Amino acid sequence: MMSKFLLSVSAVALLGSAPAFAQATTAPADEARADTSGGEGEIVVTAERRTTNLQRASVAATVLTAEDLVHKSVNNVEGLQFATPSLTVNTTGQGNAFNIRGIGKTEQTSAIGVGVITYRDGVATLPGYFQSEPYYDIASVEVLRGPQGTFAGGNATGGAVFITQQNPTFDRVGGYLLAQYGNYDHMKLQGALNIPSGDTLAIRFAGNMERRDTFYDVSGPWTGNPGNRRDYSGRISIAWEPTPELRILLKGDYNNIEYGGLPAGNALETGDPLKIANNAHLSGRDEFGRIVLNAQYKFASGLTLRSISGFQRGTTQISYDADGTATILPALSFRDNITEEIWSQEFNIISPDTGPFTWMLGGYYQHDKITIPENGGYYSDATPNTPTALDIEIVGTNPKTALAAFGQVGYELTDGLQITVGGRWSRSTSANDAEARAYFTGIPGPILTLPQVDRTVNKKVNGKIAINWTVNPDHFLYAFVATGSKAGGLNGPNILGRTPLAFDAEDVTDFEAGWKGTFADGHIRTQIGGYYNIYKNFQVNIVDPRITSISSIYNVPGKTKLYGIEASMQGSFDAFSFDFATSVSDSKLGTFYAIDPRIPVVQPTPACDVAGPANGRCLELTGNEQNYAPKFTLSAGAQYKIPLGSEATLTPRVDFAHIAATWASLFQNRALGDRLEDRNILNAQLTLTTGDWSIAAYGTNLTNQHYVAAINGARRLAGAPRQYGLRVSRNF
Template sequence: MRKLLLSVSAVALLGPASALAQGAPAPIDETANADDGEIVVTAERRNVSLQRTSVAATVLTGEDLVRKSVNSVEGLQFASPSLTVNTTGQGNAFNIRGIGKTEQNSAIGVGVITYRDGVATLPGYFQSEPYYDIASVEVLRGPQGTFAGGNATGGAVFITEQNPVFDRVGGYFLAQYGNYDHIKLQGALNIPDSDTLAIRFAGNMERRDTFYDVSGPWTGNPGNRRDYSGRVSIAWEPTPELRILLKGDYNNIEYGGLPASRATEAGDPLKVANDAHLSGRDEFGRIVLNAQYKLASGLTLRSISGFQRGTTQISYDADGTATIVPALSFRDRISEEIWSQEFNIISPDTGPFTWILGGYYQHDKIIIPEKGGYYSDATPNTPTALDIEIVGTNPKTALAAFGQVGYELADGLQITVGGRWSRTTSANDAEARAYFTGIPGPILTLAQVDRTVNRKVNGKVAINWTVDPDNFLYAFVATGTKAGGLNGPNILGRTPLAFDPEDVTDFELGWKSTWFDGHLRTQLGGYYNIYKNFQISIVDPFAPSISSIFNVPGKTKLYGAEFSAQGSFDAFSFDVAASVSNSKLGTFFAADPRLGGAATACDPESGPAGGRCVDLSGNEQAYAPKLTLSAGAQYAIPLGSDATLTPRVDFAHIAANWGSLFQNRLFGDRLEARNILNAQLTLTTGDWTVAAYGTNLTNQHYVAAINGARRLAGAPRQYGLRVSRSF
């Protein structure tokens, strides 16, 4: 049985859910940097220079991730502008420019999709996969409707793992120990069998005690991490024209259910009182087959096939306190599997005319098993009050055809036009069951067998002007869509069954420059977004424990500017990124069940305002800080022979923002600013590296996310020693 708080968990995935993003394949020979040090991106199916493409992006190499202490998806927000990541263990609210996902509810699709080696990962959930043996991470800002497809209205993240190489036996080993008894062992081994076949093994093991001080009659495993991940990659190139890459990943991530206090509480968010079973685990895997063949004409044929399956289990205190009677807890267990296939035909890069054609299909199925989605058979299953259980399946499909053409109008002046047609479906084959203490069997059963279909066309038109070898200007308009879907069974029957897709139109201008003979690169851009039919989870005012998805009827406007720079001057290097943004919600009324008084009607377009019905028109978008800033610098001090000592400092600021559209400080909706200071001191000699590291050195205790009635804390100060050797 699950407690009635359905709005904050994957169990509400009897809506459209999110796996309707279409994967972006990565070439087998992809690297984050070209041989001349030029940063490249692969968002448009080709290796192109970041400084010569009309996309706002941050690219981090594997080395950058280590230097900036970015170990997982949550750390990306401290290294990329306009980005917030608010993790609740089971899922995360990943937003770029205020567009993405604001509710921990799988009935709402993600707006920022993550890809691993060209395959869209399990969406919204299963995002705690660690970063290890990584070649590059690309964070693309703005809608990626042509190539990334659905669920990329805010942007996309492309992660490329290291590929096998044919020329040497090699790899690395890493051992780390820090406070909270934090132990990490990581490594990779590359073994070439011949000039045409190579295999690479990589793995990561991590253990850490909890950050939280938990009181109350809780049971279980409150916030301890126990992670085990492994990967096998096989590369085969029987001829210069044919390249095949097969990868398999496995992850078993235990995160302890994440203790949390009530959102209305003040004080240290790391000190909580809970009276529930606290536990959580994600187990998931992925297989990717990437094959490409280059014809004599120069055309490249590429295929990306993917299969993923995962099971997520969670148990936590739903009210964030040990004082409310009867206790409210939440338990959930679901499985999801995705099959995907993409084909590309890519023209040569030579000549004034280039083009690409592609097709995509994906089938995503979410399974909510019997037994009410319990975390395990060992947890109690007797309802303590009114419980809601949902069982069944939620299958979804995505079918798409896309293409882009580029033509050089004059020397240095190019136009590109891209488009994507997509058809998505979402279905429910499920039932909701209501139980009450002392009554055997369900007191009410509500079946739902429904299906919805959406068809959309998205695209991008860009003008690119290479002014000279050091300056590039661009302007474009791009669109993106997040699929609509179905609300789950509502026992009171007051909820709209279907909700519409949401759409974003993005207008951008940008200038990218190179200075001082390539030692300094800068990117400056501005954007204006019109966001329609924003999907938001709203609590039923007559049944405050049940949430359903509504569309914001007015147009939300988001606009801002972004700047970044990367400099490398011999021993000294630095990077800086900043964004300023504004947002304004369109006309929208919604009921806030936290307000007292009787439940009254509340029409999304007309209200009327009063009592629980609140006029949200003009409010800021949730998780849309007005300012983000990150900066880092390091200096390599030579010590003689082949030894260097490199101190590095990184600072990130994310301004205060709202975790809810209601924007009521009394209920904890305000997330205060985050100021994160990291530092490392690295000694390198030959193949050995020893680093002393510290993250969040000021030990800021901050609320990282709002999840229903709960608030969850960010990571406190961590420090330790890391030793690694490459070979």
């Protein structure tokens, strides 16, 4: 009874870089790589709304070019964790827990925002959900670690990901075609076409179509698609430059992704996570789109005005076995059908890059609304619309807003020594405009209907102060203090006479220092940095200490501390190139006490407050590791280009990634499945390139490690097993 009630009530969770205009038209495939590690080539970041050499930026960042994404087999958001230090992605289908240095999103609930914001062409995407969009026709991906917010729209506590998709160019008709086939009947067709019209107008079409059979061995009385994947994505981009000063870029994306409900086993199991026992209907589909309008005007003085407008809308539908078994009766299932819609607007005023004084000002507004229609909630019964025992359905909307003003200034004190100061004021709101309906077996209609009309407001001021010292052309030192915040929200539903409680915003203070060096006549570049984070008011979904039959979102009252060292290196020596990245870190949870709902109830149930003290049911979690914060990560890759004559080359490449074991729950109970063990992923490719053609044999997870990729409630979800195949592409 209690487990079903917890499952039902958690439905409340549903309530409560500027693009460059001159990218290449070639494919993100296996063409000759631009030298980004030596010589005249350089790695750049655009996330600060101006193009900056990574070796001269006071930020910890990883930049992946279009070719890097292909060579490292980074095809979606999950692949980023195997190419970036301190990063974990735990995908559960509908949403994901995306964390950098253990900060981001640890709860699969839309009531909690994200601490790592993903931008596509400058627009903050749908937060935490609709993240399965494939990477295709991408120009670059920039992963920034640490608080971000004094130069872009959203306020981020853990970091930000800036994805720049390829833009139309005015030089020629061109593009690429790609075809791929692999095991699990994995087929992919991808391509892009760039069509200029004179010197001022160009249009680019891009698309990706993909299908793959399931990885899972599913048994039990399941119905539906047990994990088959079908992707259909398309993009249209229009660039217009009527004058040298005015540039306008309009992009529209559409994605229709079916993922079969993602079969999952029970978290208590210890066997192969790809072997699933299931007794509920399985289905899953995300359909979403985005429109981005980027307008920029540059005056003769170099002053730039920029406007970035965005509209996004998505509908997600999923049905899965909530307990991950085929034996428990009555069966527990989850159904969900919601729509999310976001309007956003950002304005920037950017100073010229010349002179000792540079600055940037910005303003941002976002309106985000989640809608749960009739029958869009769920019941804890294997048969939809037939409640068993006590169940709750939520119907209504959860609107949120964000308003911010931000800016950053830099002044060169002496030759090579610069100070930068940034600030941000933000105001966010979250509201429930819905009702909760309680049902009981055998009684038609709801036995109780309660309104959920609540609102909370958060205001925050954040900032960043940095000292940058260019010692000489080959060495750069920096140190800074930065803060970031993640908005609070609302709990609910208002049942049993309880007034819904607002939970507070999270705050992070980041102390960081680093050194970036260039060696071997520019052929080797390094980045080394250390950080110490103080994390306040961490938001966690736990059993309500006053009414133990429901769960609510609370703030950890103590200060959580996270600290570590990160290092990376890129090298390029003609035919041979390599890259390496690693992190070593630790974390300690602040003072915190909570009830583990998985432990049987002892009557009478002792009281439990988040500040203690401990008792037979109230557990002290103080000093535990932060969720999704591995103590060690490592990624390394190398390739050698072998000339075959007549411009043909054969390039073998190997990549390895290690993510140390992490905890998926603050309770850190191995017996209850809280431990995510090490991930060791070995990828390899062998690419033959001749002229505009390329043929690559690829393999991912070559050791065929079967690992648990994510924990969501009582469910454990498996990572992808070994995949291999052949890819053919042609640029034109």
